[in-house]
Amino acid sequence: xxxxxxxxxxxxxxxxxxxxxxxxxxxxxxxxxxxxxxxxxxxxxxxxxxxxxxxxxxxxxxxxxxxxxxxxxxxxxxxxxxxxxxxxxxxxxxxxxxxxxxxxxxxxxxxxxxxxxxxxxxxxxxxxxxxxxxxxxxxxxxxxxxxxxxxxxxxxxxxxxxxxxxxxxxxxxxxxxxxxxxxxxxxxxxxxxxxxxxxxxxxxxxxxxxxxxxxxxxxxxxxxxxxxxxxxxxxxxxxxxxxxxxxxxxxx
Numbered sequence: 001x002x003x004x005x006x007x008x009x010x011x012x013x014x015x016x017x018x019x020x021x022x023x024x025x026x027x028x029x030x031x032x033x034x035x036x037x038x039x040x041x042x043x044x045x046x047x048x049x050x051x052x053x054x055x056x057x058x059x060x061x062x063x064x065x066x067x068x069x070x071x072x073x074x075x076x077x078x079x080x081x082x083x084x085x086x087x088x089x090x091x092x093x094x095x096x097x098x099x100x101x102x103x104x105x106x107x108x109x110x111x112x113x114x115x116x117x118x119x120x121x122x123x124x125x126x127x128x129x130x131x132x133x134x135x136x137x138x139x140x141x142x143x144x145x146x147x148x149x150x151x152x153x154x155x156x157x158x159x160x161x162x163x164x165x166x167x168x169x170x171x172x173x174x175x176x177x178x179x180x181x182x183x184x185x186x187x188x189x190x191x192x193x194x195x196x197x198x199x200x201x202x203x204x205x206x207x208x209x210x211x212x213x214x215x216x217x218x219x220x221x222x223x224x225x226x227x228x229x230x231x232x233x234x235x236x237x238x239x240x241x242x243x244x245x246x247x248x249x250x251x252x
Contacts, residue, residue, distance in 0.1 A: 080156050081144065081156050081157070081158060082155040082156050082157060084224075084225045086155065087155050087157055087224065087225075087233065088104055088224075088230055088232060088233060089101065089104055090155075091103035091104065091107075091232045091233065092149065092151075092246070092247075093107060093193075093232060093234075093251060094193050094197060094200070094204075095184065095185075095191040095193045095194050095202075095204065095252075096191050096192060096193045096232075097192065097193055098193070103232045104230070104231075104232040106191075106192065107230075107231035107232040107235075108231055109190045109191070110185070110187065110190045110191060110231050110235075110252065111187075111190060112231065112235055112236045114130070114132075115130075115131040115132070115236045115237070116128050116129060116130055116131060117129045117131060117134070117237075119171055121177070121181070122173060122174040122176055122177040123171050123172060123173050123174065123177070124171075124172040124173075124174065125171075125172065131236055131237060134167075135222065138162050138166070139162065140160055140161060140162055140222070140223075141160070141161070141162065142158055142159065142160050142226075143158070143159050143161075143219060144156060144157070144158050144159070145157060145159060145217075145219070145240055145242040146242060147240070147242075147246050147249065148245055148246060149245065149246045149247075150245050150246070150247065157224055157225075158224065158225055158226070159219060159221040159223070159224055159240055160221065160222060160223030160224065160226070161219050161220045161221035161222050161223065161237075161240070162219070162220055163216060163218065163219060163220075164213055164214075164218040164219060164220050164239065165213065165214045165215070165216065165218065167220065168180070168210075168213060168214060173210070177210055178209065178210055179207055179208065179209055179210060180207060180208050180209075180210065180213045181205060181206075181207050182205065182206045182207065182208075182239060182250045183203045183204070183205050183250075184203050184204045184205075184250055184251060184252050185203060185252050186202055186203040188202075204250060205250075206239070206247070206248055206250040208241070208248070212241070217241075217242055217243065218239070218240075218241055219239070219240040219241075219242075220237055220238070220239060220240070221234070221237070221238050221239075221240045222236060222237050231252075233251070234249075234250075234251030234252050235252065236252070237252070238250065238251040238252060239251075
């Protein structure tokens with residue numbers, strides 16, 4: 001019997017993936033202007049910087065020089081992927097700080113070894129899962145999603161992970177379960193924000209309806225840009241819900 005795979009409506013055909021030379025042109029451009037890592041510059045210049053980077057890339061793609069005919073490049077979601085250095089240097093993670101430019105450094109204190117996921121509530125068998133063992137039995141995939149923030153900025157990011165619903169099915173929730181509550185870590189010794197912002201109801205908690213959680217686009221990410229998640233982006237595992245604002249995509 002032959003196997004028939006029915007593609008999802010949002011699957012990206014291989015011929016629409018970003019060409020290597022386009023990616024390298026963007027990397028070269030970023031190296032020329034230098035990385036944006038200073039706090040004040042990151043906070044004030046991010047939207048303009050992204051626009052400049054994309055405009056420069058568009059110019060390099062559409063012009064062949066010497067008065068020759070311009071080569072038309074079709075619009076492509078993949079061509080607008082946000083440069084990695086911006087995604088890893090511009091972060092909201094109040095557990096560590098409210099200063100976006102300092103998160104990448106402060107988050108290094110979070111111990112990621114032997115990470116576990118505690119499953120409780122309306123499931124057939126409450127348990128604690130070892131993340132490393134869990135990932136050994138899961139087939140990972142890459143998806144490109146736009147992360148939108150209520151602060152009116154967004155980033156297009158290639159995520160590596162697996163559908164949330166795959167984990168939910170494996171946990172055998174009861175028919176009475178209607179919502180899923182997610183809680184992040186609690187470690188004030190590693191995350192200064194949890195100690196300094198004592199009025200916050202730590203650990204951070206978010207929720208989805210079961211219908212939302214079972215949606216095929218709801219995703220648990222363990223990597224970005226082809227490598228494991230860095231701490232500032234929610235390592236070792238985080239939720240990504242592309243149709244909701246970023247604060248719903250709980251980290252760590």
